[in-house]
Amino acid sequence: HRARSRRTHHAEHRHESGRRPTRNAIDDIRAAGPDAILVDERSGTVVVLGDRGRTHFFTTEGRLVSSVRYSPDAIERKRKLGLWREASDSEAGALRERLLARG
Secondary structure, eight states, X not given: OHHHHHSOHHXXXXXXXXXXXXXXXXXXXXXXXXXXXXXXXXXOOEEEEOGGGEEEEEOTTSOEEEEEEOOHHHHHHHHHTTSEEEOOHHHHHHHXXXXXXXO
């Protein structure tokens, strides 16, 4: 209920529609291979790539910040520009561990 009170009317409507990719975040982190877990160099968030352009942003503590859909070209551009880099094995493992512990 806390999240509902913090959302705008527009955000609540989008949440209720069920079309947001956030519901796939945990499944995507479980299925993510080594090249699908990245670090956003600007914000320090961990980026997890899922199917069909699903892109999830997590804090280093494992809290979901946001989920969006990006085209393959947009994802590749961010990688080439150095905005997103592959996470190290320890970064990726730590995120998985925190998320699975949260349930």
